[in-house]
Amino acid sequence: MRKTFLLLTLGACVAGAQSLDFPMLGYILAADRVAPLFGVAGAFSIGEPQYNDVLSAAFSGRAGLLKTSGEVLVLDSKGRMTASVVAPAGPALFAFSAQGFAGGALFPAAGEIYLFRGEKVTRIATELPAGEPVALGISGSGTITVLLNRDGGLWKSRFSIVNGQFEISEFVPGIQAPAVFLPGDGILGMSGEGLVVLFPEKARQQIPLHFHPSAIERIGSGWLLLQADSGARYGIRHDQPEHLYELPGGPQ
Amino acid sequence: MTTRLLALLACLPLIGAAQLRVFVVDGEAERELAAQFDMGRADAGDSIETRFRVRNSGGSAETVRILTLGGAGFSFSNRPSIPYIIAPGFFMDFRVKFQPSGSGSYSASLTVNSITGILRASSPPVLTVTSEGVALTTSSPLDFGKVELGSTTARRIAITNNTPGTITLSTVALSGEGFELKTALTLPRALQPRTTVTLETVFTPKVAGSFEGKLLVNDRLFRLKGAAASPPVPRATISISPAVTSSGKQPKVSIELASPAAFPVTGVLTLAFQANGSHSDPTILFVRSGSKSIGFTVAQGETRATFSGGETETALQTGTTAGTITLRIVSNSDTLSIAIPATPVVVDMARGTRTSSGLDIELTGFDNTRSVSQLRFQFFDRNGRAIGSGPVSVDAGANFRSFFEASALGGLFSLRASFPVSGDASQIAGAEVELVNSAGSTRSQRIQF
Incomplete structure (x- = not known):
């Protein structure tokens, strides 16, 4: 114990042991432009847009995935592009690994899935199950899963890389679109009363919300964006969804 | 006299400098000026304009030394300075305006160096339309001015027959949001020479903005215009909830008028920040607008302001710097100061x-x-x-x-x-x-x- 304490003391005294920076919450897509979101809960600031003509975007805090008209761009935690991949037309749904790295992309219009493993990209043409895809996720075990909106309810369908197709569809009761997957195999979506958070082996969490968002997007490490029909955008944390913050609007 | 002069000139060939030619320009088209050219017709008080072009079709530069126009009702609307040197293949443009003072046939002589042509135009007998003694024309609108919402401005319009014969007043029609004809007329009506019909017109805008209207008198269309300004925002109270706040918060701001709005109110709420130090803080803003100002409206008969999105409250982001945030309604200077105390990290x-x-x-x-x-x-x-x-x-x-x-x-x-x-x-x-x-x-x- 004494040895450990001495080493800690020494480490803290090393010049440069502390580094300071702006707190980066993530990146948000407004109209077709992606801009950084700085700040802390309740004090946000949107930076200058860095990417234009973006159809879809998602950020984990460690990586970002953007869909433009013809490409998927892979970004690092600072928003710098690290790779680009030719992609089918139309919007995309994105998923990240449990560590927050680029994991997968689903192109509903083309029926294609891209799997990212480091710098390697695997393209798989597949047939989507019935329903409107609303979210893509990668479970802790690495399974690709899509959430489908079918007849007003959500269904979870797992993708078999071996067979190249979606296999088992399972109804997710008491939750509606829009919805997103959360790290730890959770799902955050809507019900008639507000937000619903579901995690395996955990009690369902219900949070009242005064509006029904038109979209829920993953915008950074621990943060989700809720888009209201009024044009207002709200931010919540995965782990504290009961605290709702309005994000700055106006021209981007 | 005019007729004899025209007949004489018509018999003569157009004699001009060998290299200079005069054209009438109509859009993209050019046609060479003949001995006579009819510019058309214009009502008394109105005007029409024709563009002419002098081309140098020769191989050396030519100088326009003479450019004259003689005849009542005709004038140059932009006359180049003379002498004017035209390089080979180039041209010089000028415009002639016809603005008759009364009805009748008109003519004028146009001379460019040794080229001469007769310009003709006419003005049919029409009723003279005036407001406050000034003749209205179809080209310039009658301006009712800028009024405050809830106010009315009036214009008296006189329709007079200044011609020697009788003219039938068959149509008087006024249109346009906010404009109204207050005089009831029985039409058609024969107007004898030197007789006048008087119209009372008013402009009563219901909302702020710019307005245009039309007044049709027989076949002549006159334009009307007016503008309405919002009255200053009535006295109001700016509130914040919760009343005591600190950095890193998003309290709600609302505005309540002291009494129901007599007219629709449009206003702007701004914020200014005075830091305890000399710092600025871009995170202090109205969240919905993403800036330091936000618009609001108050419906007629209401007291509560509505912000963007139809909400009666809007979030203020208090930022991350200690100081004083001052909210102010532009135009009536009602303010609210919010102290942001210095706090531990x-x-x-x-x-x-x-x-x-x-x-x-x-x-x-x-x-x-x-x-x-x-x-x-x-x-x-x-x-x-x-x-x-x-x-x-x-x-x-x-x-x-x-x-x-x-x-x-x-x-x-x-x-x-x-x-x-x-x-x-x-x-x-x-x-x-x-x-x-x-x-x-x-x-x-x-x-x-």
Whole structure:
């Protein structure tokens, strides 16, 4: 114990042991432009847009995935592009690994899935199950899963890389679109009363919300964006969804 | 006299300089000026205009030394300075305006060097339309001016027969939002020479903005225009909820008029920030607009202002700097000052991670005094007992001072502190960080590694 304490003391005294920076919450897509979101809960600031003509975007805090008209761009935690991949037309749904790295992309219009493993990209043409895809996720075990909106309810369908197709569809009761997957195999979506958070082996969490968002997007490490029909955008944390913050609007 | 002159000139060939030719320009088309040219007709008080072009079709430069126009009702509307040298293949343009003072046939002689042509035009007998003694024309609108909402402005319009014969007034029609003809007329009506019909017209806008109307008198169309300005926003109270706030919050702002709005009210609420120091803070803003101003409206008969999105409250972001935020309604100067007190550092997120060389602690938060001086790290073992005889203290004043001086984001910061550990780092299970600034100290929640 004494040895450990001495080493800690020494480490803290090393010049440069502390580094300071702006707190980066993530990146948000407004109209077709992606801009950084700085700040802390309740004090946000949107930076200058860095990417234009973006159809879809998602950020984990460690990586970002953007869909433009013809490409998927892979970004690092600072928003710098690290790779680009030719992609089918139309919007995309994105998923990240449990560590927050680029994991997968689903192109509903083309029926294609891209799997990212480091710098390697695997393209798989597949047939989507019935329903409107609303979210893509990668479970802790690495399974690709899509959430489908079918007849007003959500269904979870797992993708078999071996067979190249979606296999088992399972109804997710008491939750509606829009919805997103959360790290730890959770799902955050809507019900008639507000937000619903579901995690395996955990009690369902219900949070009242005064509006029904038109979209829920993953915008950074621990943060989700809720888009209201009024044009207002709200931010919540995965782990504290009961605290709702309005994000700055106006021209981007 | 005019007829005889025309007949004589018509018999003569157009004699001009060999290289200069005169054309009438109609859009993109050009046609050479004949001995006579009919410019058309214009009502008394109105005008028409024709563009002419003098071309040099020769191989050497030519000089226009004579450019004259003789005849009542005709004038140059833009006459080039003479002499005017035209290079080979180039041209010179000018315009002639016909503006008759009364009905009848008109003619004028146009001369360019040795080229001469007769310009003809006519003005049919029409009723003269005036307002406040000024003749209206179809080209310039009758301006009712700018009025405050709820007010009315009136214009008296006289229709007079100034011709020697009788003219039938068959149509009088007024159209356009906010414009109204108050005089009831029985039409058609024969107007004898030197007789006048008087119309009373008013402009009563219902909303703020610019308006256009039309007045049709027989087949002549006159344009009307007017503008309406919102009256100053009536006395109002700006409220904030919760009433006492601090940095890093999003309280709601509302506006309540002292009495129901007599007319639809449009206003702008602005904010100004005076920091305790000399700092600016871009995170202090109206959230919905993303700026330091936001528009609002109050419906007629209502007292509560409505902001963007139809909501009666709008979020104000109080930022991360201590000082005073002043909200002000533009145009009536009602204000509300909100004190943002200096506080100890606020920690928004604290995270600990194990690295290959030891431990990393990451903190994000804000210091609304920008005066962090000390960091104290207390580590805990697996049993929750503090390790060592006290926290590890770090003088962070210089680092934070340097960071805030260069920062444009208020008191926001993200701190990463690294601790090399060469012993059994797994013995260290958690840590707490105390941050000291000029307003006091704050301690993070227990960080788990």
